[in-house]
Amino acid sequence: MKSWKVAGLTVLACMAGGAVLAGAAVFHGWYDVSATGSHTLPVHDLLDVAQTRSVQRRAAGIAAPDLDDPDRARNGAGLFRANCVQCHGAPGVAPESYALGLNPPPAALVATARERPAPDIFWIIQQGIKMTGMPAWRYRLTDAEIWDVVAFMRVLPTLSPEAYREWEGGERTSAPALPGRPEAQARVGSAAAGRNAVQQYLCATCHVIPGVAGARHHVGPSLAGIADRSYVAGTLPNTEANMQRWLLAPGQVKPGTAMPDLGLTDQDARDISAFLQTLRQAD
Template sequence: MKQNIFVTLIVAFVLACLAAAGVVWGGFYDISATSSHTQPVYSLLETAMRRSVVLRSRDIKAPPLGDAAKISRGAFCYRELCVQCHGGPGVAPSAIGMSLQPLPGPLIDAARRWRAEELYWITKHGVKMSGMPAWEVRLSEADLWSVVAFLQALPEMSPRDYDNTVAAAAPRPQCPAPANDATETAGGNPGSPAQARLLLRQYACVTCHVIPGVTGSDTQLGPPLAGLARRSLLPGGLANSEDNLVRWIRHPRGVDPLTAMPDLGVTEEHARQMAAYLLEH
């Protein structure tokens, strides 16, 4: 009896895998942003996201968030980075935000649905396949918590309060900080391979290059970067060295005005971590 049950389960599992493969390979699942997920799929993904955030934020301790200067700084960062997709009290999202699928939820009541530590984790790490970016590399720890402080204050704001708070927010320093800003940025363990892979993703290098150890599409827009240390010359005709690779990563058009590689705003520290990783792989 037990053997029959086991065989039945194996057969059912194989059939389920074949059915799923058929749906994927046949292109039957509509991935267009003009149609939504089915409600069961949407609910499953939303539940998985919430439980993932709860698990990964459980050891985070929020600092005091009631400081007016911190809320003001968070308001400025929110205006620069968040309102385009999430809107605000009396403020609609931009056309980009309203065209995403799934639609970014309003954050007016986010502090009532999420703990401060969870909002921090989401802001820092983003959410895969949702359009929610990770700000870990580009925002300092202070700015990440300032955004959370503003979100904590947002439920009590009327449209007029929101407009006044955002209008009064000091515009300096910029948010996110420019590449030459000395503000400490978040980002895990500097110098580690995992941190370098994060940077290579966050600066979009993997969208044009196949990079060892970094997940991405099999793109052919730029040359693959495996075995870079064995090459005598870097792009732009530079001799192969870490300093020259850092120079190329930060200012490619300064080396070769005709290159299609754009200036990505990579900081000196981040470029050096990326260069060290590429020359080791």
């Protein structure tokens, strides 16, 4: 019995010590809240699990209507283009400049549509998510319109960039413009600056990047070990210069790629390329 009491007191003491440490971290401002760096991986994982479980609990009683009606998906495509692609992007289409750098970054909806059930997606669109920039669309769209968006999102993972443009009526969404952004004096690429840049350009919404917190579901290949791969995008020898070329104009390097033109500056491309050169396979 005495050993159980000792164990219980030890657990309580650890919990109290953890609470004091957390309170001190908040009070003294030790946790970095700047948007130029991501959450730490433990914080990101905790928030991601909390969000996923919360949505699952609240969407459990929602019954999805018939989402296979082509008219429903077509209407949803128009709503998606008007309200969603600006922050989330689409196959071959980058988010707008104001969405780059949101922290946490908006999810790549191709992966969301592939991994989440329809009721969960409906609830997220309808209710929004705190502290993410995702609004509650229930105040702007009817429930029927939200289900139309869900219906189109079920189609989204099957679309190539060309097929997505056909759903848009053949129009090409332009890359994000950064008017008035001066190009700083050129310098060699910095891996530290590149690590920050991949967060700002939402790279971790589509790719697993070691040490960088991002989306839970991804649509692009993992970048782990990319420095050891022979080719960039399966077409160019893997050199820093070719990586920069790919980052600046992916559509020119590999026509039809789903990798969008993100509007990088030359310096950003040098920095990101330098960071990617640090991502080697573990021994």
